[in-house]
Amino acid sequence: MTMLDIQDLRATAGDAEILKGISLTINAGEVHAVMGPNGSGKSTLAQVLAGHPSYTVTGGSVTFMGNDLLDMEPEERARAGLFLAFQYPVEIPGVTNAYFLRAAYNEIRKARGEEEVDPMDFLDVLEAKLKIVEWGPEIMSRAVNAGFSGGEKKRNEILQLALLEPRLAVLDETDSGLDIDALRIVAGGVNKLRSTGRSFIVVTHYQRMLNYIVPDHVHVLAGGRIVKSGDKALAHELEARGYEWVEALHGVPA
Amino acid sequence: MSSSVESLVNREYKYGFVTDIESDLAPKGLNEDIVRLISAKKGEPEWLLDWRLQAYRNWTRMAEPHNWPNISYEPVNYQDLRYYAAPKTTTPLGSLDDVDPKLLETYTKLGIPLSEQKLLAGVAVDAIFDSVSVGTTYKAKLAEQGIIFCSFGEAVREHPELVRQYLGSVVPAGDNFFAALNAAVFSDGSFVYIPKGVKCPMELSTYFRINQAETGQFERTLIVADEGAGVSYLEGCTAPKRDANQLHAAVVELVALDDASIKYSTVQNWYAGDADGKGGILNFVTKRGKCAGTRSKISWTQVETGSAITWKYPSVILQGDDSVGEFYSVAVVNNRQQADTGTKMIHVGRNTRSTIVSKGISAGRGQNSYRGLVKVLPRAANARNYTQCDSMLIGNRCGAHTFPYIDVQNASSSTEHEASTSKIGEDQIFYLKQRGLNTENAISMIVNGFCKEVFKELPMEFAVEAQKLLGVSLEGSVG
Ligand SMILES: Nc1ncnc2c1ncn2[C@@H]1O[C@H](COP(=O)(O)OP(=O)(O)O)[C@@H](O)[C@H]1O
Ligand SMILES: [Mg+2]
Numbered sequence: 182m183t184m185l186d187i188q189d190l191r192a193t194a195g196d197a198e199i200l201k202g203i204s205l206t207i208n209a210g211e212v213h214a215v216m217g218p219n220g221s222g223k224s225t226l227a228q229v230l231a232g233h234p235s236y237t238v239t240g241g242s243v244t245f246m247g248n249d250l251l252d253m254e255p256e257e258r259a260r261a262g263l264f265l266a267f268q269y270p271v272e273i274p275g276v277t278n279a280y281f282l283r284a285a286y287n288e289i290r291k292a293r294g295e296e297e298v299d300p301m302d303f304l305d306v307l308e309a310k311l312k313i314v315e316w317g318p319e320i321m322s323r324a325v326n327a328g329f330s331g332g333e334k335k336r337n338e339i340l341q342l343a344l345l346e347p348r349l350a351v352l353d354e355t356d357s358g359l360d361i362d363a364l365r366i367v368a369g370g371v372n373k374l375r376s377t378g379r380s381f382i383v384v385t386h387y388q389r390m391l392n393y394i395v396p397d398h399v400h401v402l403a404g405g406r407i408v409k410s411g412d413k414a415l416a417h418e419l420e421a422r423g424y425e426w427v428e429a430l431h432g433v434p435a
Numbered sequence: 436m437s438s439s440v441e442s443l444v445n446r447e448y449k450y451g452f453v454t455d456i457e458s459d460l461a462p463k464g465l466n467e468d469i470v471r472l473i474s475a476k477k478g479e480p481e482w483l484l485d486w487r488l489q490a491y492r493n494w495t496r497m498a499e500p501h502n503w504p505n506i507s508y509e510p511v512n513y514q515d516l517r518y519y520a521a522p523k524t525t526t527p528l529g530s531l532d533d534v535d536p537k538l539l540e541t542y543t544k545l546g547i548p549l550s551e552q553k554l555l556a557g558v559a560v561d562a563i564f565d566s567v568s569v570g571t572t573y574k575a576k577l578a579e580q581g582i583i584f585c586s587f588g589e590a591v592r593e594h595p596e597l598v599r600q601y602l603g604s605v606v607p608a609g610d611n612f613f614a615a616l617n618a619a620v621f622s623d624g625s626f627v628y629i630p631k632g633v634k635c636p637m638e639l640s641t642y643f644r645i646n647q648a649e650t651g652q653f654e655r656t657l658i659v660a661d662e663g664a665g666v667s668y669l670e671g672c673t674a675p676k677r678d679a680n681q682l683h684a685a686v687v688e689l690v691a692l693d694d695a696s697i698k699y700s701t702v703q704n705w706y707a708g709d710a711d712g713k714g715g716i717l718n719f720v721t722k723r724g725k726c727a728g729t730r731s732k733i734s735w736t737q738v739e740t741g742s743a744i745t746w747k748y749p750s751v752i753l754q755g756d757d758s759v760g761e762f763y764s765v766a767v768v769n770n771r772q773q774a775d776t777g778t779k780m781i782h783v784g785r786n787t788r789s790t791i792v793s794k795g796i797s798a799g800r801g802q803n804s805y806r807g808l809v810k811v812l813p814r815a816a817n818a819r820n821y822t823q824c825d826s827m828l829i830g831n832r833c834g835a836h837t838f839p840y841i842d843v844q845n846a847s848s849s850t851e852h853e854a855s856t857s858k859i860g861e862d863q864i865f866y867l868k869q870r871g872l873n874t875e876n877a878i879s880m881i882v883n884g885f886c887k888e889v890f891k892e893l894p895m896e897f898a899v900e901a902q903k904l905l906g907v908s909l910e911g912s913v914g
Binding site for chain 1: 860861862863865866867868869870871872873874876880881883884885886887888
């Protein structure tokens with residue numbers, strides 16, 4: 182089954198065209214890695230899929246589970262099962278993580294036609310999810326991402342992923358800024374969440390994370406285009422030869 | 436901001452209805468005869484009439500403040516207002532049994548049922564409708580412990596010695612233009628006396644309702660906590676929607692003797708005017724507490740969401756040694772609302788401590804100013820003040836301003852001031868939307884988080900109410 186079908190997607194921010202015609206098809210259960218040098222448009226692709234208002238889609242189409250994704254509000258996309266783990270998770274001072282997570286959880290449940298859960302029942306739900314990211318409950322009484330270390334922020338993203346159980350998760354540089362232990366935990370969390378019905382787009386600059394989360398397909402983004410696709414061997418080749426290699430191949434200035 | 440944010444619909448002000456009831460009205464205008472008329476209507480003793488007349492004479496020599504507050508409005512035509520309006524059918528005795536059913540219905544509609552069976556357990560209410568109190572609940576129960584909770588008018592009749600002792604002792608009749616006006620024409624209000632050593636077993640509250648057009652509301656509240664006494668007091672208010680501005684110039688005086696504590700919480704939701712700034716209440720209020728005794732404590736918490744213009748500075752005079760003053764404030768302006776609000780902490784006694792936490796939220800074309808004075812007098816050794824003053828901007832047509840004044844005359848004291856201004860971020864809203872929340876709920880969550888330190892000071896039911904109110908006042912706010 183096709184989960185996501187991107188055809189010739191173009192997007193601008195201000196006057197600049199950043200995505201210059203991207204096509205990508207992802208089936209249910211697949212993990213696609215999107216790699217590329219800094220500034221190639223990886224985060225833009227992730228944000229455009231999630232519907233960030235800073236970007237204007239100027240061409241192409243995106244179909245998510247048979248529906249026109251670009252026609253949906255960001256919260257509708259989330260409720261339909263699209264999840265973005267942010268490269269830079271946002272701080273919400275004064276709002277406890279527990280309160281925020283329950284609000285999000287209940288929104289997603291409502292969208293699925295399920296009943297909302299009260300704070301007590303939610304604690305039970307959380308307990309299991311916290312295990313996935315090897316966390317204790319202390320993190321719940323802290324304000325959302327406020328004063329979190331880089332690693333804690335990323336872990337919090339994966340906790341949300343575990344909680345909201347999306348159909349498609351886009352992980353934007355979830356590995357960046359993580360030490361090896363945190364990387365192991367975060368990647369381990371993602372692996373526990375892999376299933377035949379769930380797809381992933383793993384955006385990363387380095388091959389490192391792909392040793393843990395082994396992708397079915399690897400795409401190289403450069404200058405707003407996918408310049409090369411392959412299997413996991415491509416990631417290793419990139420690691421060995423550097424991005425200049427693909428950029429040179431495709432005439433993209435470094 | 437994104438169009439989805441802009442397109443939020445403004446919810447109607449749901450308390451904007453008018454009760455159709457016949458009123459006893461004073462003729463328009465203000466002069467000594469009107470002052471005498473008000474005093475006579477209330478059957479007041481001579482000393483009180485004299486006090487009013489003195490205040491009136493002071494007032495005629497004062498000018499409406501227009502230069503220093505960061506607000507702009509057309510000068511009020513004081514001769515075009517009525518200074519007394521009372522529903523004709525009320526018995527002025529504060530007995531609920533005889534209250535006109537139309538009035539009871541009004542309060543039920545406002546969510547303040549006055550029949551004791553239906554009341555929130557643990558909250559006693561004094562309901563003020565235009566110029567008079569229409570009833571006070573749980574009076575008898577409180578009286579068992581010697582607590583006096585009644586309308587101001589009743590206190591003047593029943594407890595003149597207490598009223599005379601404390602009236603004007605914190606806010607003198609000539610304190611400022613609006614306080615002088617209030618002293619001359621004040622209509623009704625609430626009076627509370629908590630005797631020595633008694634901790635009031637329930638929250639006391641006053642609910643103010645303006646109904647009559649072209650009247651001002653000038654209530655006066657006086658709360659005295661005797662030695663070792665404690666009380667928590669709540670104040671709420673609403674008014675009908677009208678095209679013309681209406682004046683509300685209240686005075687609140689608090690007195691805390693040795694070891695006494697008073698906690699005063701306000702959720703102010705007067706009609707704010709329409710989106711273009713037409714109509715709304717001019718909320719010009721003087722609130723001040725005196726920590727007269729050692730180890731006494733006065734704490735103000737306010738959530739100001741309504742009114743076209745808010746001008747108020749709930750303050751504490753820290754006279755007793757080791758006394759404590761607190762001010763926690765959330766002020767929200769949207770559309771064309773203006774607020775100039777803050778506090779004054781006057782440290783007189785030794786080891787006095789004060790805390791100021793102010794959260795200003797500006798949206799639409801609203802203008803929000805924090806104005807605060809921390810004054811440490813020479814005798815106030817080891818005085819401490821902590822001030823935190825945060826502003827949040829929603830959209831880019833609004834404004835936030837801070838005017839902190841610090842005047843320290845004792846070298847052993849310390850004052851600490853922290854301030855921040857932030858803009859509610861597109862990225863914060865987007866983050867929450869990506870997790871399934873709609874824009875409205877996202878903004879509400881962010882703003883409530885911002886106000887958390889203040890909300891946690893409110894009594895439980897009030898905190899819930901305040902959170903809801905904040906959501907409503909900010910709807911359609913972004914642009
Ligand atoms: N909101 C924006 N406004 C203007 N330029 C942007 C914006 N977002 C991204 N860009 C530009 O688009 C290019 C791609 O950025 P990004 O998608 O963040 O790349 P990556 O994630 O691959 O490092 C960069 O040149 C960046 O400066
Ligand atoms: Mg990026």
